[in-house]
Amino acid sequence: MLKLFKYMKPYFWQCLVLVLAVGLQVFGTLMLPTMMADIVNNGINNNDTDYIFRTGIFMFLVTVVSALGTLVSSYFSTKVSAGISRDMKRDLFAKVLSFSITETEQFSTASLVTRTTNDVSQVQQTMVMCLSMLVRAPLMAVGAVVQAFVVAPDMTWIIALAIGILLIFSIVIIGSVMPKFAVFQKMMDRINLLTRENLTGVRVIRALNKEDYEEKKFKKANEELTKTDLSIVRIMQLQTPIMMLVFNMTSLFAIWVGVSRLSFDMSYLGKMIAFMQYATQVIMSFLFLTMLFVLIPRANVSAKRINEVLATKSKIVFPEKSLDTPKSKTSVEFRNVSFGYKTTDGKILDNINFIAEAGKTTAFIGSTGSGKSTLINLVPRFYDATEGQILINGVEIQNYSEADLINRIGLVPQKGYLFGGTVRSNILFGVKNGSDEQMKKAAEVAQAAEFIEKMPKKYDTEISEGGTNVSGGQRQRLSIARAVAKNPEIYVFDDAFSALDMKTDRNLRKALKKITEDSVVLVVAQRINTIRDAEQIIVLEQGKIVGKGTHYELLKNCPVYLEIAKSQFSEKELEAELALTHGKNTENRMSQKGEK
Ligand SMILES: Nc1ncnc2c1ncn2[C@@H]1O[C@H](COP(=O)(O)OP(=O)(O)OP(=O)(O)O)[C@@H](O)[C@H]1O
Numbered sequence: 382m383l384k385l386f387k388y389m390k391p392y393f394w395q396c397l398v399l400v401l402a403v404g405l406q407v408f409g410t411l412m413l414p415t416m417m418a419d420i421v422n423n424g425i426n427n428n429d430t431d432y433i434f435r436t437g438i439f440m441f442l443v444t445v446v447s448a449l450g451t452l453v454s455s456y457f458s459t460k461v462s463a464g465i466s467r468d469m470k471r472d473l474f475a476k477v478l479s480f481s482i483t484e485t486e487q488f489s490t491a492s493l494v495t496r497t498t499n500d501v502s503q504v505q506q507t508m509v510m511c512l513s514m515l516v517r518a519p520l521m522a523v524g525a526v527v528q529a530f531v532v533a534p535d536m537t538w539i540i541a542l543a544i545g546i547l548l549i550f551s552i553v554i555i556g557s558v559m560p561k562f563a564v565f566q567k568m569m570d571r572i573n574l575l576t577r578e579n580l581t582g583v584r585v586i587r588a589l590n591k592e593d594y595e596e597k598k599f600k601k602a603n604e605e606l607t608k609t610d611l612s613i614v615r616i617m618q619l620q621t622p623i624m625m626l627v628f629n630m631t632s633l634f635a636i637w638v639g640v641s642r643l644s645f646d647m648s649y650l651g652k653m654i655a656f657m658q659y660a661t662q663v664i665m666s667f668l669f670l671t672m673l674f675v676l677i678p679r680a681n682v683s684a685k686r687i688n689e690v691l692a693t694k695s696k697i698v699f700p701e702k703s704l705d706t707p708k709s710k711t712s713v714e715f716r717n718v719s720f721g722y723k724t725t726d727g728k729i730l731d732n733i734n735f736i737a738e739a740g741k742t743t744a745f746i747g748s749t750g751s752g753k754s755t756l757i758n759l760v761p762r763f764y765d766a767t768e769g770q771i772l773i774n775g776v777e778i779q780n781y782s783e784a785d786l787i788n789r790i791g792l793v794p795q796k797g798y799l800f801g802g803t804v805r806s807n808i809l810f811g812v813k814n815g816s817d818e819q820m821k822k823a824a825e826v827a828q829a830a831e832f833i834e835k836m837p838k839k840y841d842t843e844i845s846e847g848g849t850n851v852s853g854g855q856r857q858r859l860s861i862a863r864a865v866a867k868n869p870e871i872y873v874f875d876d877a878f879s880a881l882d883m884k885t886d887r888n889l890r891k892a893l894k895k896i897t898e899d900s901v902v903l904v905v906a907q908r909i910n911t912i913r914d915a916e917q918i919i920v921l922e923q924g925k926i927v928g929k930g931t932h933y934e935l936l937k938n939c940p941v942y943l944e945i946a947k948s949q950f951s952e953k954e955l956e957a958e959l960a961l962t963h964g965k966n967t968e969n970r971m972s973q974k975g976e977k
Pocket residue numbers: 486722724725729747748749750751752753754755756
């Protein structure tokens with residue numbers, strides 16, 4: 382929690398005003414009981430109405446000043462804590478954006494959401510209380526004890542006894558409630574995770590009729606959370622009755638002692654009234670302090686979770702500036718690259734070597750889980766290779782600044798994601814000051830222009846968050862248009878054509894070919910038809926390259942590729958393809974002879 386106090390620095394002056402206002406408030410509150418005792422002893426006992434009137438007016442003024450102090454301190458405590466909460470959220474958000482996928486997976490998206498919202502709220506609430514109470518309560522308690530001692534020294538033992546009981550009670554409460562807070566926040570993470578999962582996957586849940594199962598899962602997590610919450614609340618609820626008991630006992634003792642003194646000293650009436658008010662202040666201050674000591678450890682759990690995020694450094698470090706290198710033709714090269722996820726044993730990619738050149742398409746094909754997505758995710762440095770080197774234009778990717786690297790790459794991920802906004806804002810998402818012409822050209826290449834023109838507001842049509850109001854194929858085409866609009870050096874399509882019909886797929890590849898003469902194109906695909914024209918096809922099997930060549934070369938030389946072809950082509954089609962393979966070889970041999 383102390384680490385988060387740096388967030389108070391910009392609010393130093395406001396905090397100072399707040400402390401002064403609290404001081405004023407405490408001063409006023411402590412003066413009133415003594416004045417009351419004076420009215421009773423000097424005014425009522427002596428029948429001096431003038432004295433009562435004068436002191437009454439003075440009491441009124443003190444009350445106004447004290448109320449002003451309360452108002453100012455409440456205003457600043459709310460303002461400062463809201464400002465701190467805003468600053469914390471801003472830093473957390475920036476930090477999360479700087480994370481590589483490894484760190485995001487390490488915390489989990491749900492936990493990052495809880496930390497940025499619920500945990501910050503916990504800290505904010507405690508700060509509001511701390512800012513007004515952490516100064517006020519001890520000041521008031523000490524002041525009230527001193528005043529009580531001044532007014533009625535022989536009754537001070539009553540307050541000492543009350544403080545002793547309250548201290549023991551506070552320690553018991555704090556000790557029993559503290560460990561439950563960490564558990565509570567973890568359960569909040571779980572609830573967030575389930576909510577997110579259910580909302581994102583609502584269609585799948587409905588389609589598989591799994592509502593009951595998901596409901597039961599959520600109910601269980603919710604009940605566990607409620608149980609922990611209730612056990613915390615139950616302990617906290619003990620606070621008020623015990624405080625009231627101590628308060629009533631204190632009053633009872635004060636009246637008992639006071640009344641026994643009254644028979645020989647009438648001034649004890651005023652003293653007794655003042656003492657009881659001071660005792661109330663002491664007990665109320667303790668009540669607030671106990672609340673604070675319960676809230677602070679709770680906020681401490683949240684503060685720790687916030688700090689964990691803020692202190693985490695992304696494992697992927699980019700240099701400030703890219704290395705100065707002579708301009709060369711675009712290329713992507715993998716040299717002996719191996720990779721394994723932190724959470725899994727063994728290598729997911731093993732000794733990958735290839736060069737992808739500008740103007741040529743390099744495609745990746747292989748069975749599910751063979752490592753295709755993992756391989757292309759290494760290019761924009763979502764993860765860093767565990768072994769080997771990846772070079773862009775002959776320079777290791779670690780030498781590029783983040784902006785430079787990302788600007789060179791137009792990535793279309795497997796699950797094309799659209800942001801809440803318009804068609805226009807989505808297509809031009811990665812382009813600074815993108816023009817209408819750029820946007821329309823990108824849409825045409827991505828075969829999206831036709832359906833966009835049919836939309837009610839064309840390029841200004843609203844897109845809902847996640848792109849849920851467009852079809853899967855339309856979402857893919859808009860994602861492709863977004864990559865095309867960037868006009869990148871390197872296009873990375875991760876199974877980005879899977880939702881397109883054959884005709885659109887063909888037209889799109891044709892249009893792409895025209896604009897990628899100077900670009901490297903990396904395509905992951907499941908369908909052979911999508912990549913059959915690629916200049917280089919790389920076949921992956923369990924993270925290893927088991928074939929490299931053109932479609933016809935692989936049909937002839939790569940058994941894994943042939944298997945994939947068998948599963949996708951009819952017998953007749955395959956026969957025709959294999960015949961062509963033969964034809965191609967004859968052509969090759971003839972052209973080689975001719976050359977000789
Ligand atoms: N974030 C991750 N953490 C741990 N393991 C992962 C992660 N992502 C993928 N894997 C594992 O890595 C292997 C390769 O996955 P990858 O997604 O690269 O395969 P793929 O060939 O693209 O599959 P598909 O064609 O189904 O998309 C799989 O065994 C998968 O379980």
